[in-house]
Amino acid sequence: MAAKVHGQQAACSTITSLEKEGNATFSRPATAMSGEMDKPLISRRLVDSDGSLTEVPNKAPKVGILGSGDFARSLATRLVSSGFSVVVGSRNPKRTAGLFPSTAQVTFQEEAVSSPQVIFVAVFREHYSSLCCLGDQLAGKILVDVSNPTEKEHLQNHQSNAEYLASLFPACTVVKAFNVISAWALQSGPRDGNRQVLICSDQLEAKHTISEMARTMGFTPLDMGSLASAREIEAIPLRLFPSWKVPILLALGLFVCFYAYNFIRDVLHPYVRKHENKFYKMPLSVVNTTLPCVAYVMLSLVYLPGVLAAALQLRRGTKYQRFPDWLDHWLQHRKQIGLLSFFFGMLHALYSFCLPLRRSHRYDLVNLAVKQVLDNKTRLWVEEEVWRMEIYLSMGVLALGTLALLAVTSLPSIANSLNWKEFSFVQCQVTRPQAPGATITAEKNHYKFYLPPTFTLTLLLPCVIILAKGLFLLPCLRRRLTKIRRGWEKDGAVKFMLPADHVRGEKTSHV
Numbered sequence: 001m002a003a004k005v006h007g008q009q010a011a012c013s014t015i016t017s018l019e020k021e022g023n024a025t026f027s028r029p030a031t032a033m034s035g036e037m038d039k040p041l042i043s044r045r046l047v048d049s050d051g052s053l054t055e056v057p058n059k060a061p062k063v064g065i066l067g068s069g070d071f072a073r074s075l076a077t078r079l080v081s082s083g084f085s086v087v088v089g090s091r092n093p094k095r096t097a098g099l100f101p102s103t104a105q106v107t108f109q110e111e112a113v114s115s116p117q118v119i120f121v122a123v124f125r126e127h128y129s130s131l132c133c134l135g136d137q138l139a140g141k142i143l144v145d146v147s148n149p150t151e152k153e154h155l156q157n158h159q160s161n162a163e164y165l166a167s168l169f170p171a172c173t174v175v176k177a178f179n180v181i182s183a184w185a186l187q188s189g190p191r192d193g194n195r196q197v198l199i200c201s202d203q204l205e206a207k208h209t210i211s212e213m214a215r216t217m218g219f220t221p222l223d224m225g226s227l228a229s230a231r232e233i234e235a236i237p238l239r240l241f242p243s244w245k246v247p248i249l250l251a252l253g254l255f256v257c258f259y260a261y262n263f264i265r266d267v268l269h270p271y272v273r274k275h276e277n278k279f280y281k282m283p284l285s286v287v288n289t290t291l292p293c294v295a296y297v298m299l300s301l302v303y304l305p306g307v308l309a310a311a312l313q314l315r316r317g318t319k320y321q322r323f324p325d326w327l328d329h330w331l332q333h334r335k336q337i338g339l340l341s342f343f344f345g346m347l348h349a350l351y352s353f354c355l356p357l358r359r360s361h362r363y364d365l366v367n368l369a370v371k372q373v374l375d376n377k378t379r380l381w382v383e384e385e386v387w388r389m390e391i392y393l394s395m396g397v398l399a400l401g402t403l404a405l406l407a408v409t410s411l412p413s414i415a416n417s418l419n420w421k422e423f424s425f426v427q428c429q430v431t432r433p434q435a436p437g438a439t440i441t442a443e444k445n446h447y448k449f450y451l452p453p454t455f456t457l458t459l460l461l462p463c464v465i466i467l468a469k470g471l472f473l474l475p476c477l478r479r480r481l482t483k484i485r486r487g488w489e490k491d492g493a494v495k496f497m498l499p500a501d502h503v504r505g506e507k508t509s510h511v
C-alpha cells in the first residue's frame, strides 16, 4: 500500500532517494516532519455504516502540485488529510522533500505532472514561463492557478495571472481557485479562517472537478463564472477594508473638528481669559468630551441619507430615478458609519470610567473639601446638578445599550437570522429615539468666545432629522411617500390604488 510504503520510507533517518518504477522519488527523515504539518487533520480511517473502522482506499485521486513553497506545503498537507494522493514537482526535490507530509511524493517537475489530471501551479507569475518546457506533459490537463499578484503587478498587468497562464498553456484548462485562502488557513483547516473558495474557469467540467475537491477539503466553493472573472478574484486579497475608508476618514475628520472646538472652549479660553493652565486636560478630558459628539453626529449620519432619499422621492414623484452617486454611496455606507458610532460611544464609556482615576480629579476633590471647611459649610448638595448628572448617566447608558443592539444586529450572522421587518424594527424604531436624549441635560448653556456648548452643537443634526421624520409622518406626505414606494409615479406612468393596509407597504421600504 502506497501510503504505508511512504510511512516506512519516512522512518529512515536520512534523506534517501528511491527508484520506484523508474521514477526518482525523494523522502524525508522521520524527525523532519514531526509536528503539526505531519499530522493529518482528518484520519486516514473512515467509519463504516456498521461503525467499524476501515482504511481510506488507496486508489485516491492523484493531484499534482508545482512548487514547494509555503502554499504548496500547506496545500499538500490539506490534500493528503482529505484523502488525495499528492505528488509535488520541485526543481530540487532532494532539498524540499523533508518539508512535506510523509505520504506526499516529492519529485522532479516533469515526473510530477505526468500522471495527475489536476495540477496546482503554486509558483509566482514571473516563473510561469519557466514551466513552458512541461507543455507537452501538461496538455489536456487542468491547471489550477492559485497565485495572487502584488498591488503593483495588479495595476501593471491588465491580463490576470490565470489568463496569462492560459495563454502560455493553450492545450490546458486553467481554473482560478484557492488564491483567497492563505497558507495558514489551508494548514489549520477551514474551521479557522475563510471557508469560501472563489472559482472561475471557461470550462464547466473543470470548474465542477475543482469545486468538488474544495468541498472534500472542507471549503465552500463559490462559482464566479468564466476565466474573465479571474482579475476580480485576484483583486480580493489586495483589498483593505474598501467600504470602511470613507466612514473612517469621516469619523477622523469629525474627531479633529470637535477636538479643536473643545480645546478652544475648555483649554484655550481659561488660559486666555483667566491665565489658568488647563493643558493637562488635552489627553483625557478633551478627548472624552469629543468622543460622544462624534458618536452622535455619526449616528445622525446613519439616518440622514434616508431622510434625504425620501425628500428626493417626494420631490421627483417617483422611485424609479437613480439617486445621485454621493447619496447612493452614503446609503451603502450606513452600516459602517453606525458601527463607528458605536465604537466612539464605547470609547467614551471607557474614558468616563477612567476620569475618577486622574490625579487632577483627586486634587480637585481635596481642594473642594478644604474650601468647604474654610467656608464653614457642612454639606454640599446642589439638587439641580445631582438630577442633571443622574439623568445624563442613565440616558447615556441607555443610548450605548441601544447602539450596541444596532451594532450586533448588523453583524451578518445575526442579521441573517432576522427577517426584514425584525431588522428594520431594531435598526429604525428601537435605536432612533435614544440618540439625542442623553445630551439634553448634559451641560449648562455657557458660551465661550461666543461659541455654543459642544453638546448644543451636536444636537443640531439629530434635531433636524427628528423634525424631518416628524414631517414625513404628516398624513399628506406619508400617503404620497407610501404610494411612491409602491410604484406610483407623479406623471402617471403607473396607475395606482393605495391598498387599505397601506402601512404594510411603508414598512417594506428599503430606504
Ligand code: NAP
Binding pocket: 066, 067, 068, 069, 070, 071, 072, 089, 090, 091, 092, 096, 121, 122, 123, 124, 125, 127, 130, 146, 147, 148, 149, 178, 179, 180, 181, 182, 183, 184
Ligand atoms: P514561495 O514560498 O516563494 O514558493 C514559490 C515556489 O515556486 C518555490 O518554492 C519554488 O519551488 C517554485 N518555483 C518554480 N519555478 C520557480 C522559479 N523559476 N524560480 C523560483 N521559484 C520557482 O511562495 P508561496 O508563498 O508558496 O506562493 C506560491 C504561489 O501561491 C504564489 O503565486 C502566491 O501568490 C500563491 N498564494 C500564496 C499564499 C500564501 O499564503 N503563501 C496564499 C494564496 C496564494 P521549487 O524550488 O521547489 O521549484
